[in-house]
Amino acid sequence: xxxxxxxxxxxxxxxxxxxxxxxxxxxxxxxxxxxxxxxxxxxxxxxxxxxxxxxxxxxxxxxxxxxxxxxxxxxxxxxxxxxxxxxxxxxxxxxxxxxxxxxxxxxxxxxxxxxxxxxxxxxxxxxxxxxxxxxxxxxxxxxxxxxxxxxxxxxxxxxxxxxxxxxx
Amino acid sequence: xxxxxxxxxxxxxxxxxxxxxxxxxxxxxxxxxxxxxxxxxxxxxxxxxxxxxxxxxxxxxxxxxxxxxxxxxxxxxxxxxxxxxxxxxxxxxxxxxxxxxxxxxxxxxxxxxxxxx
Amino acid sequence: xxxxxxxxxxxxxxxxxxxxxxxxxxxxxxxxxxxxxxxxxxxxxxxxxxxxxxxxxxxxxxxxxxxxxxxxxxxxxxxxxxxxxxxxxxxxxxxxxxxxxxxxxxxxxxxxxxxxxxxxxxxxxxxxxxxxxxxxxxxxxxxxxxxxxxxxxxxxxxxxxxxxxxxxx
Numbered sequence: 001x002x003x004x005x006x007x008x009x010x011x012x013x014x015x016x017x018x019x020x021x022x023x024x025x026x027x028x029x030x031x032x033x034x035x036x037x038x039x040x041x042x043x044x045x046x047x048x049x050x051x052x053x054x055x056x057x058x059x060x061x062x063x064x065x066x067x068x069x070x071x072x073x074x075x076x077x078x079x080x081x082x083x084x085x086x087x088x089x090x091x092x093x094x095x096x097x098x099x100x101x102x103x104x105x106x107x108x109x110x111x112x113x114x115x116x117x118x119x120x121x122x123x124x125x126x127x128x129x130x131x132x133x134x135x136x137x138x139x140x141x142x143x144x145x146x147x148x149x150x151x152x153x154x155x156x157x158x159x160x161x162x163x164x165x166x167x168x
Numbered sequence: 169x170x171x172x173x174x175x176x177x178x179x180x181x182x183x184x185x186x187x188x189x190x191x192x193x194x195x196x197x198x199x200x201x202x203x204x205x206x207x208x209x210x211x212x213x214x215x216x217x218x219x220x221x222x223x224x225x226x227x228x229x230x231x232x233x234x235x236x237x238x239x240x241x242x243x244x245x246x247x248x249x250x251x252x253x254x255x256x257x258x259x260x261x262x263x264x265x266x267x268x269x270x271x272x273x274x275x276x277x278x279x280x281x282x283x284x285x
Numbered sequence: 286x287x288x289x290x291x292x293x294x295x296x297x298x299x300x301x302x303x304x305x306x307x308x309x310x311x312x313x314x315x316x317x318x319x320x321x322x323x324x325x326x327x328x329x330x331x332x333x334x335x336x337x338x339x340x341x342x343x344x345x346x347x348x349x350x351x352x353x354x355x356x357x358x359x360x361x362x363x364x365x366x367x368x369x370x371x372x373x374x375x376x377x378x379x380x381x382x383x384x385x386x387x388x389x390x391x392x393x394x395x396x397x398x399x400x401x402x403x404x405x406x407x408x409x410x411x412x413x414x415x416x417x418x419x420x421x422x423x424x425x426x427x428x429x430x431x432x433x434x435x436x437x438x439x440x441x442x443x444x445x446x447x448x449x450x451x452x453x454x
Contacts (some may be wrong), residue, residue, distance in 0.1 A: 020198045023195075023196055026413070027196060027213040031196060063178055071366045074209055076209060076351075087417070089412055090410070090411065090412045091412065093212075094211070094212030094213060095212065097204060097212040097213070097214055098211075098212040100202060100204030100205065101204050101205055101207070101209055102207065104197075104199075104200050118428065118429070120250065121428075122426075122427075122428030122429065122431060123426070123427050123428045124419050124426065124427030125411075125419070125427075126428075128428060128429050166251075
């Protein structure tokens with residue numbers, strides 16, 4: 001399957017599920033809190049941003065103090081996909097398949113300029129923004145973004161999850 | 169029989185906690201089944217790929233020979249444990265067994281079945 | 286000049302030679318002479334190591350592609366470049382140098398140059414059902430139009446169609 005993209009700017013994909021209603025008796029708050037505090041990322045390091053993602057998970061910037069204790073290689077065990085790096089045309093169906101195989105609830109952080117908008121690679125080979133393929137929750141600008149920027153985006157996502165705004 | 173009541177209590181508690189947790193998360197989790205989720209995880213390349221490739225025959229040869237000689241080694245263990253009690257009878261019997269398989273081994277070697285390259 | 290380079294001059298006395306900008310000696314060959322020359326270089330003259338194969342597209346020239354093979358002699362520690370001009374196809378050196386296999390697939394994928402005798406000439410970088418040969422100079426770069434502030438200042442409008450538009454070839 002090849003994704004041939006039109007030249008004009010495409011609209012980003014919105015989240016595909018309607019929001020799940022929160023269960024009663026404060027269980028919804030409990031759910032949101034536990035989801036927020038234990039986001040386990042999927043290792044989807046594609047290019048240079050992956051190095052910064054690795055740096056953010058190493059001891060100096062330590063992403064695990066924000067709850068992302070483990071980066072899971074299998075999509076079945078992850079709930080956050082950090083797309084770090086440029087997505088080529090050949091990789092696009094693979095990325096979509098792995099996103100589809102993640103169980104709900106799932107979120108996506110588009111890390112770096114290439115994942116957000118194609119970055120410096122405005123050409124035939126690179127998908128111009130991963131939001132053409134998967135619905136993105138947070139975009140992190142930077143080439144590459146510093147580990148602190150990635151942690152900032154993670155915190156922003158966590159705040160939104162904690163308020164119950166990203167329940168799907 | 170020692171007193172296992174504390175162990176039984178522990179097991180019952182474990183079963184209860186696990187059941188409660190699985191039930192709660194089963195109830196509260198979102199359910200959005202999809203075809204992709206039902207497919208096995210193959211690093212994102214879930215289209216069926218042909219497995220009709222050619223394999224070097226040396227793998228099959230080594231596997232078969234390994235199986236035969238491994239079972240031979242397996243038979244040596246009980247004999248080794250009882251060697252003293254079986255005395256000469258045992259040695260003769262095992263020797264004959266070993267000789268028969270040894271001929272086979274030498275034949276395989278001579279035919280180059282153990283050459284890896 | 287070392288002994289090996291004298292032998293090279295003798296063996297290829299009829300071939301045009303040159304030196305490329307990085308100081309490596311070149312032999313300029315036609316597609317028909319390529320296999321024979323490669324075999325002689327590998328077997329008799331010691332250039333047994335295949336380093337690289339790439340191509341340059343000059344669409345205005347008569348034969349638009351210039352293939353550049355880079356060989357290395359382990360004994361003499363020298364490189365040798367073979368330059369072959371072709372319009373469409375060239376015999377494959379994969380039977381002689383196994384390392385050329387993927388290089389030739391890459392050139393087929395990105396330029397559309399056919400290599401006769403290649404065991405498996407399929408696309409290697411682009412998706413299998415991609416149409417076109419992206420690295421040819423007349424292929425569009427693709428991408429999307431970008432609305433930079435500086436582009437508006439210079440051109441008065443956003444870049445139409447992407448950065449590839451407006452370039453020649």
